[in-house]
Amino acid sequence: MNLDFSPEDVAFRDEVRAFIAENYPAGLREKQEEGEEMAKEDFLSWHRVLAKKGWVAPAWPEKYGGPGWTSVQRYIWSEETARADCVPILPFGINMVGPVIYTFATPEQKERFLPPTLSGDIWWAQGYSEPGAGSDLASLKTKAERFTGDDGKEYYLVNGQKTWTTLAQHGDWIFCLVRTDPTAKIQEGISFLLIDMKSPGVTVRPIITLGGEHEVNEVWLENVKVPVENRIYDENKGWTCAKFLLAHERSGIAGVARSKRGIERIRQIAQTELGDDGQPLLSDPDFKRKVADLEIDLTALEYTELRTLAGEAAGKGPGPESSVLKIKGTEIQQRITELVLEAAGHYGAPYFRGFPKDGDNAHPIGPDFAHRAAPTYFNVRKTSIYGGSNEIQRNIIAKMVLGL
Amino acid sequence: MDFNFTEEQSMVRDTVASFLQDKYDFETRRKIVASESGWRADYWKAFAEELGILGASFSEELGGLGGGAIDNMIIMEEFGKALVIEPYLGTVVIGGGFMKHSGYAGAASVIEGIVAGATTIAFAYAEPQGRYTWQDLKTTAKKDGSGYVLNGHKAVVVGAPFASHLVVTARTGGAQRDTGGVSVFLVDKSLPGIVTRDYPTVDGGRASEVYFENVSIPADALIGEEGGGLPLVNKVLDEATAAVGAEAVGVLRKLHEGTLDYAKQRKQFGTAISNFQVLQHRMVDMFIELEQAVSMTYMATIKLSESDAERAKAVSAAKVRIGRACKFVGQNAIQIHGGMGMTDELAIGHYFKRASIIEGLFGSVDHHLKRYESLSFGPASGKAA
Numbered sequence: 001m002n003l004d005f006s007p008e009d010v011a012f013r014d015e016v017r018a019f020i021a022e023n024y025p026a027g028l029r030e031k032q033e034e035g036e037e038m039a040k041e042d043f044l045s046w047h048r049v050l051a052k053k054g055w056v057a058p059a060w061p062e063k064y065g066g067p068g069w070t071s072v073q074r075y076i077w078s079e080e081t082a083r084a085d086c087v088p089i090l091p092f093g094i095n096m097v098g099p100v101i102y103t104f105a106t107p108e109q110k111e112r113f114l115p116p117t118l119s120g121d122i123w124w125a126q127g128y129s130e131p132g133a134g135s136d137l138a139s140l141k142t143k144a145e146r147f148t149g150d151d152g153k154e155y156y157l158v159n160g161q162k163t164w165t166t167l168a169q170h171g172d173w174i175f176c177l178v179r180t181d182p183t184a185k186i187q188e189g190i191s192f193l194l195i196d197m198k199s200p201g202v203t204v205r206p207i208i209t210l211g212g213e214h215e216v217n218e219v220w221l222e223n224v225k226v227p228v229e230n231r232i233y234d235e236n237k238g239w240t241c242a243k244f245l246l247a248h249e250r251s252g253i254a255g256v257a258r259s260k261r262g263i264e265r266i267r268q269i270a271q272t273e274l275g276d277d278g279q280p281l282l283s284d285p286d287f288k289r290k291v292a293d294l295e296i297d298l299t300a301l302e303y304t305e306l307r308t309l310a311g312e313a314a315g316k317g318p319g320p321e322s323s324v325l326k327i328k329g330t331e332i333q334q335r336i337t338e339l340v341l342e343a344a345g346h347y348g349a350p351y352f353r354g355f356p357k358d359g360d361n362a363h364p365i366g367p368d369f370a371h372r373a374a375p376t377y378f379n380v381r382k383t384s385i386y387g388g389s390n391e392i393q394r395n396i397i398a399k400m401v402l403g404l
Numbered sequence: 405m406d407f408n409f410t411e412e413q414s415m416v417r418d419t420v421a422s423f424l425q426d427k428y429d430f431e432t433r434r435k436i437v438a439s440e441s442g443w444r445a446d447y448w449k450a451f452a453e454e455l456g457i458l459g460a461s462f463s464e465e466l467g468g469l470g471g472g473a474i475d476n477m478i479i480m481e482e483f484g485k486a487l488v489i490e491p492y493l494g495t496v497v498i499g500g501g502f503m504k505h506s507g508y509a510g511a512a513s514v515i516e517g518i519v520a521g522a523t524t525i526a527f528a529y530a531e532p533q534g535r536y537t538w539q540d541l542k543t544t545a546k547k548d549g550s551g552y553v554l555n556g557h558k559a560v561v562v563g564a565p566f567a568s569h570l571v572v573t574a575r576t577g578g579a580q581r582d583t584g585g586v587s588v589f590l591v592d593k594s595l596p597g598i599v600t601r602d603y604p605t606v607d608g609g610r611a612s613e614v615y616f617e618n619v620s621i622p623a624d625a626l627i628g629e630e631g632g633g634l635p636l637v638n639k640v641l642d643e644a645t646a647a648v649g650a651e652a653v654g655v656l657r658k659l660h661e662g663t664l665d666y667a668k669q670r671k672q673f674g675t676a677i678s679n680f681q682v683l684q685h686r687m688v689d690m691f692i693e694l695e696q697a698v699s700m701t702y703m704a705t706i707k708l709s710e711s712d713a714e715r716a717k718a719v720s721a722a723k724v725r726i727g728r729a730c731k732f733v734g735q736n737a738i739q740i741h742g743g744m745g746m747t748d749e750l751a752i753g754h755y756f757k758r759a760s761i762i763e764g765l766f767g768s769v770d771h772h773l774k775r776y777e778s779l780s781f782g783p784a785s786g787k788a789a
Contacts, residue, residue: 129743132671134672134742134743135742136672136673139673163743164743207747207748207749208747208749209746209747209748210738210746210747210748210753210756210757212748216746274533274534274535275535276536276771276774277537278533278537278581284770286770286773286774287770338731341760341764342768342770345535345536345764345768346530346535346559346560346764347532347560348606348761348764349560349562349605349606349607349609349761350560350603350604350605350606350611351603351605351606352603365601365613366532366559366560374606374757374760374761375606377760378606378753378756378757378760379746381735381738381739381746382743382746384739385738385739385742385743385746386743389742390739391680391682391683394682
């Protein structure tokens with residue numbers, strides 16, 4: 001057992017830290033720190049900087065454009081980017097569809113889709129969830145019927161509705177699970193399709209969430225014509241891609257580095273906010289106890305993640321243990337937002353759409369951190385729902401780990 | 405033992421419930437929240453004239469219908485069920501409470517205005533630095549001739565945009581956190597020097613930051629004893645806390661009921677999700693939290709007329725349970741609704757938001773737990789005596 005970083009790893013960490021310090025746009029850091037809604041360009045600007053450097057897809061194999069980092073280096077990377085409040089790289093292209101493409105696609109498809117995914121020229125949306133199929137993914141109904149076009153080429157005619165499609169309002173392409181054989185068993189007869197969102201028949205409608213954000217959407221697919229060559233892997237074998245993608249989605253879902261940064265922020269807040277006794281909140285025994293408890297739980301999660309990482313490095317793929325990371329990781333993220341709201345006291349109540357901008361005459365209401373405390377608390381309730389609800393994760397552990 | 409309501413009280417409940425059912429459905433409420441004024445002045449008039457509920461909790465000598473805290477409880481619970489925005493809490497429970505308990509000379513005429521729907525009140529008690537310590541005041545009222553001059557900044561004054569009057573706490577003496585030297589004033593909001601910055605709140609209400617800049621108020625603005633206002637503030641805030649507990653009960657009932665309905669109709673894995681034992685147990689736990697909150701609200705409301713220490717202990721005990729119920733029932737209602745619970749479109753999220761704000765209103769769980777501890781075990785001390 002040795003958990004120290006090697007001299008090479010320390011050098012790598014310094015290199016990363018210096019790169020971020022020099023290249024991360026300062027305005028983004030502020031927005032990210034305040035939990036402000038990000039514009040499309042905010043996400044893309046950092047993505048492009050990293051793409052140019054060759055660091056945008058830490059987990060990809062080198063032959064497809066990954067940096068060839070070890071799992072420890074990837075861990076350092078996520079620590080450092082969280083420490084610096086970097087805008088997260090959107091997972092839909094890099095962590096989800098990218099690995100599906102380089103694992104299952106034809107050489108032509110790889111050539112066509114991987115470079116623009118890396119460069120940020122394709123903004124991907126994820127078309128998994130449907131109104132009747134959330135955590136019960138396999139019950140999806142969107143159907144794709146094969147036909148021959150007037151041009152003699154093979155197409156699918158796609159009809160259905162996807163939902164909870166994150167940031168699809170900016171989307172160029174959407175990867176969808178569709179039913180290509182309605183007569184087959186529920187998990188068979190599903191195919192994995194890439195659909196150009198500019199195709200006629202694709203409509204994106206906003207869903208406004210509790211915090212007032214437009215983050216998710218409904219995507220309607222009405223008689224959308226999709227060339228068969230946009231299908232990844234075999235027809236009716238899409239469930240293989242789906243499962244593969246879900247395993248990738250869950251790795252990194254613990255969000256340890258971001259939660260560390262979150263707790264550090266609570267400590268900063270609680271040094272200036274005053275408690276009932278007029279002393280800093282951080283000296284209030286109850287508040288301090290909650291922060292301490294949270295730190296301890298986060299440490300347990302961190303070491304659990306490190307063990308998982310070490311297992312992966314030794315060739316064991318992320319197994320059902322990743323459900324532990326999802327459950328504990330999201331619970332901790334939620335508790336962080338609870339504590340921030342608690343710290344805000346009365347100033348958790350005011351609601352402002354957007355932020356006071358430079359040049360606004362009106363002086364802001366309450367401490368800066370409080371503006372987004374409640375909306376963020378509301379928004380982060382989603383983490384125990386999405387990506388397979390935490391109840392589903394517990395079912396997975398019960399079945400796959402405990403054999404129940 | 406009798407937990408039943410009188411015939412009059414049952415009638416008040418039925419009247420309010422049927423009005424809200426007809427006129428305060430979720431879509432209407434959504435429009436009220438989005439409107440420029442943020443409330444329905446015509447509904448307020450209807451509460452006064454058509455329903456007569458604004459006088460329900462005042463004694464007949466003061467021009468009311470002869471009720472008290474239990475009537476407030478009943479009305480607030482119904483308001484919770486419909487997520488009513490209009491300022492009953494600030495005007496009747498708090499403003500009216502000060503009138504009832506202070507021996508204020510002008511009380512009868514103020515109450516007359518409240519009952520008629522003409523006077524609306526918001527309570528400006530919190531300050532940016534004070535958190536839940538009500539005597540932590542930087543706002544000052546300095547003697548000036550026969551009256552006073554007010555200066556200071558009050559934080560998140562809920563309902564202030566709708567208010568004709570403010571009840572304001574200010575220092576007439578003592579240091580910032582002294583228990584003595586606190587005075588309470590009834591101030592006409594239109595006086596020169598009162599500057600407000602109005603904004604919406606996350607739960608659909610409206611509030612203001614209120615700044616007093618050399619505001620001259622007459623001597624008869626003083627409510628209660630000069631410098632001796634803190635016990636009065638504590639009493640009224642305890643009544644307000646009990647009332648908001650009743651509102652929470654209404655909110656929690658809707659969260660629970662809505663979740664049961666949803667779980668019964670939402671299908672996954674070929675069956676209604678209400679068939680999953682893990683969710684059944686969760687909904688049972690929500691039910692237990694709700695029932696405990698109901699019991700504690702009754703208990704606290706009944707004990708409002710006891711001694712200061714008994715009352716305070718009862719209210720803090722209730723607020724601890726209610727705060728926890730708000731969090732547990734609220735969070736699980738969203739969780740069981742899944743993605744749908746995250747949307748602005750469904751009512752459930754709006755109940756969750758109100759529950760979340762009530763959780764911290766008039767003191768967090770920690771605040772009330774500490775207050776209970778100190779009332780129950782004596783003040784905290786570093787060393788054994």
